[in-house]
Amino acid sequence: MSNHTDHHFDAIVIGAGMTGGWAAKEFCEKGLKTLLLERGRNVEHIKDYPTTNMLPWEFKHRGAIPSAVREANPVISRCYNFKEDSMHFFVKDTEHPYIQDKPFDWIRGYQVGGKSIMWARQVQRWSDFDFEGPARDGFAVDWPIRYADLKDWYTYVEKFVGVSGNKDGLDVLPDGDFLRPWGLNCVEDYFKSSVQKNYKDRHVIYGRCAHITEERPIFQEQGRGLCQARRICQRGCPYGGYFNANSTLIPWAKKTGNLELKADSVVHSIIFDPKLNKATGVRVIDAKTKETTEYFAEVIFVNAATLNTNLILLNSTSGRFPNGLGNDNGLLGKYVAFHNYRGKISAKWEGHTAFREDGARNTSGYIPRFRNVYRQETNFLRGYACGFSARRNYVIDSDGFGETLKDNLLATALKDGWSVGSHMMGETIPKERNFVSLSTTEKDEWGIPLLKTNIDYDDNDEKMLQDFFDQLSDMFKKAGFTDIRTRDTKQAPGLDIHEMGGVRMGKDPNTSLLNKWNQLHNCSNIFVTDGACMTSVATQNPSLTFMALTARAANYAIDQLKKETL
Amino acid sequence: MMKRRTAIRNLTIFATGIALIPACDLEETAPAFSNISLEPKQWQLIQKLITAILPKGETPISTPETTPMFVLNMLNDCFEPKDIKKYLSGLNLFLQYVQDEYKMPFQNLNPQQNVLMLTEISNSPIFPKNLKFFLNTTKNLTVRHFTSSEHFMKTYLNYEFIPGRYDGHYKIKTTQG
Numbered sequence: 001m002s003n004h005t006d007h008h009f010d011a012i013v014i015g016a017g018m019t020g021g022w023a024a025k026e027f028c029e030k031g032l033k034t035l036l037l038e039r040g041r042n043v044e045h046i047k048d049y050p051t052t053n054m055l056p057w058e059f060k061h062r063g064a065i066p067s068a069v070r071e072a073n074p075v076i077s078r079c080y081n082f083k084e085d086s087m088h089f090f091v092k093d094t095e096h097p098y099i100q101d102k103p104f105d106w107i108r109g110y111q112v113g114g115k116s117i118m119w120a121r122q123v124q125r126w127s128d129f130d131f132e133g134p135a136r137d138g139f140a141v142d143w144p145i146r147y148a149d150l151k152d153w154y155t156y157v158e159k160f161v162g163v164s165g166n167k168d169g170l171d172v173l174p175d176g177d178f179l180r181p182w183g184l185n186c187v188e189d190y191f192k193s194s195v196q197k198n199y200k201d202r203h204v205i206y207g208r209c210a211h212i213t214e215e216r217p218i219f220q221e222q223g224r225g226l227c228q229a230r231r232i233c234q235r236g237c238p239y240g241g242y243f244n245a246n247s248t249l250i251p252w253a254k255k256t257g258n259l260e261l262k263a264d265s266v267v268h269s270i271i272f273d274p275k276l277n278k279a280t281g282v283r284v285i286d287a288k289t290k291e292t293t294e295y296f297a298e299v300i301f302v303n304a305a306t307l308n309t310n311l312i313l314l315n316s317t318s319g320r321f322p323n324g325l326g327n328d329n330g331l332l333g334k335y336v337a338f339h340n341y342r343g344k345i346s347a348k349w350e351g352h353t354a355f356r357e358d359g360a361r362n363t364s365g366y367i368p369r370f371r372n373v374y375r376q377e378t379n380f381l382r383g384y385a386c387g388f389s390a391r392r393n394y395v396i397d398s399d400g401f402g403e404t405l406k407d408n409l410l411a412t413a414l415k416d417g418w419s420v421g422s423h424m425m426g427e428t429i430p431k432e433r434n435f436v437s438l439s440t441t442e443k444d445e446w447g448i449p450l451l452k453t454n455i456d457y458d459d460n461d462e463k464m465l466q467d468f469f470d471q472l473s474d475m476f477k478k479a480g481f482t483d484i485r486t487r488d489t490k491q492a493p494g495l496d497i498h499e500m501g502g503v504r505m506g507k508d509p510n511t512s513l514l515n516k517w518n519q520l521h522n523c524s525n526i527f528v529t530d531g532a533c534m535t536s537v538a539t540q541n542p543s544l545t546f547m548a549l550t551a552r553a554a555n556y557a558i559d560q561l562k563k564e565t566l
Numbered sequence: 567m568m569k570r571r572t573a574i575r576n577l578t579i580f581a582t583g584i585a586l587i588p589a590c591d592l593e594e595t596a597p598a599f600s601n602i603s604l605e606p607k608q609w610q611l612i613q614k615l616i617t618a619i620l621p622k623g624e625t626p627i628s629t630p631e632t633t634p635m636f637v638l639n640m641l642n643d644c645f646e647p648k649d650i651k652k653y654l655s656g657l658n659l660f661l662q663y664v665q666d667e668y669k670m671p672f673q674n675l676n677p678q679q680n681v682l683m684l685t686e687i688s689n690s691p692i693f694p695k696n697l698k699f700f701l702n703t704t705k706n707l708t709v710r711h712f713t714s715s716e717h718f719m720k721t722y723l724n725y726e727f728i729p730g731r732y733d734g735h736y737k738i739k740t741t742q743g
Binding site: 055056057058060061062064065066067068071182183184185186188189226228229230354355356357358359360361394396398400401402403404405406409410412413414 | 623681
């Protein structure tokens with residue numbers, strides 16, 4: 001290990017979010033002096049959650065966003081979670097512009113914790129039906145790993161993070177290390193049994209989620225408590241009831257004494273030394289003063305979030321790598337994909353009127369992918385997972401004026417019957433023509449080229465969308481749901497907030513950027529373990545897989561460092 | 567004969583006189599809003615209209631701000647400039663309409679006249695769009711202020727800030743009668 005001065009570290013991690021937090025934790029635990037760089041401000045657990053204990057009526061606009069903000073920031077205003085209680089955690093369009101060569105809603109969270117503060121906490125493991133996708137169906141490149149490589153790391157991460165789930169015994173969605181489930185409600189259970197009765201190999205299950213629903217010694221050690229189901233996680237949680245980097249990873253890394261966390265630190269590029277044939281450090285621009293400082297380390301993890309990671313590598317040019325660090329094959333920034341979230345369906349159910357939900361939970365139902373799982377069967381490749389939920393609503397009758405209106409409002413009661421709904425999460429096929437690149441003419445206020453996004457839907461996505469409408473309508477009809485309505489949100493790619501790729505893993509350096517350890521083929525001391533590394537996108541909410549890949553790669557890097565083979 | 571007519575006129579004046587007693591919290595001049603400046607008569611109309619739309623109950627419910635303040639906050643902060651213009655145009659049309667139709671200010675109408683007039687404006691297609699927009703917006707925001715209050719949410723929407731439990735198969739308890 002190197003001599004430590006305040007600019008020299010054993011490891012540098014770029015990005016203090018979901019995966020950067022994990023890398024830092026692994027390094028710090030194993031005794032490595034680690035510099036964790038975050039371009040945004042610090043957000044300390046509990047201390048920096050300004051809205052977390054506010055009641056609904058305490059918000060000046062009862063949750064609405066001011067019109068001036070909406071008008072100036074149309075992209076972020078389309079995000080479902082950008083509301084009065086959480087807007088301070090989302091990047092505004094005006095603060096960080098980018099160039100849309102085709103419409104792309106780039107949703108970002110630039111602060112310590114990143115998007116792990118506002119995420120939806122749904123977590124599922126991949127199976128080999130997912131890892132084998134590209135090889136079986138002839139797209140992208142073969143993954144250099146399989147489920148067996150990641151299985152124990154999934155367990156490792158789940159145990160630390162805390163995942164509430166039900167053991168469902170499905171080959172298409174492996175079970176994990178679960179805390180007790182809150183459970184499905186009576187109508188979701190009813191739909192589950194209807195689907196089971198009417199279809200082969202389709203399942204409605206409890207949505208696995210990163211919430212603490214049971215006491216365990218590890219959570220006590222982390223200083224986290226039981227989730228109270230307040231359903232305002234996006235504000236940050238004073239109980240640490242859901243997983244984010246701020247509550248779980250940063251404090252853990254800090255208490256080892258090995259963590260140096262620097263917020264307001266924008267990474268401009270990675271420094272490559274052609275004589276040593278490896279990276280030696282990073283150039284950091286102070287977010288506020290715009291001064292440049294260099295930091296050095298033996299190993300560098302790039303966890304800046306999918307497109308930011310692409311940006312940093314593309315901007316890290318040198319004589320050896322004129323097209324971006326590691327980019328001998330010209331594929332850096334290419335084969336970016338995302339999840340197709342355009343399909344929505346809603347309906348009504350007139351049964352179970354003697355029942356309602358009591359209390360609350362932070363998840364609902366989930367339908368694992370059922371199309372083309374065991375073989376190719378449809379006129380499109382791959383498939384989609386779905387969320388599914390049922391709820392009873394209160395009817396607020398605001399008809400009339402005066403005493404009539406008052407009487408109507410005071411007659412508010414539970415609606416007869418339930419509303420049910422499902423949304424689609426479709427696997428898109430990574431293609432060379434979906435890519436990001438750097439502007440050659442425009443720079444941001446830190447002198448870094450603006451990112452250009454060139455990402456679009458294709459015919460496969462349109463066919464898959466129609467299939468979602470057809471299949472879910474059929475499943476709803478068979479359950480006796482009525483007033484079935486389908487909707488294409490027509491949203492741009494990116495609003496799914498599941499963009500992945502650009503620095504894909506693969507066996508062959510000619511057709512991929514990273515090897516099976518998430519190591520750049522052409523620069524062995526640089527690792528990428530955030531969404532940028534993904535060779536394909538499957539249908540699962542991806543964060544759990546990102547975290548497992550990170551823990552695995554970090555421990556490999558530590559091992560290699562000790563053997564001095566990096 | 568004379569006595570009876572005088573008596574009836576006096577009765578009428580007395581009846582409207584009740585409506586004329588100002589609510590003790592009627593503000594004369596409007597607070598300053600960054601995008602809206604209201605003349606006193608406009609601000610007073612809004613306050614009166616809100617009370618006509620949704621009369622207060624016997625027990626006052628507590629809210630962080632008065633309903634007129636909430637309506638104006640929402641309008642000022644969350645409505646686009648073009649819609650604020652529509653609203654103010656509708657407000658002036660409203661003032662004018664009351665004067666033309668009833669030959670007296672809005673605050674002099676009794677509750678039955680209020681409801682009649684508001685219902686007509688809301689339902690009938692003959693009224694200008696801006697006037698309807700003004701009325702419907704004021705009503706929607708008034709209702710939102712009420713239904714987002716602590717009292718309403720806890721009493722009618724079963725709202726709990728910290729549920730700490732979940733039962734998805736909860737059998738609703740029925741009461742007799």
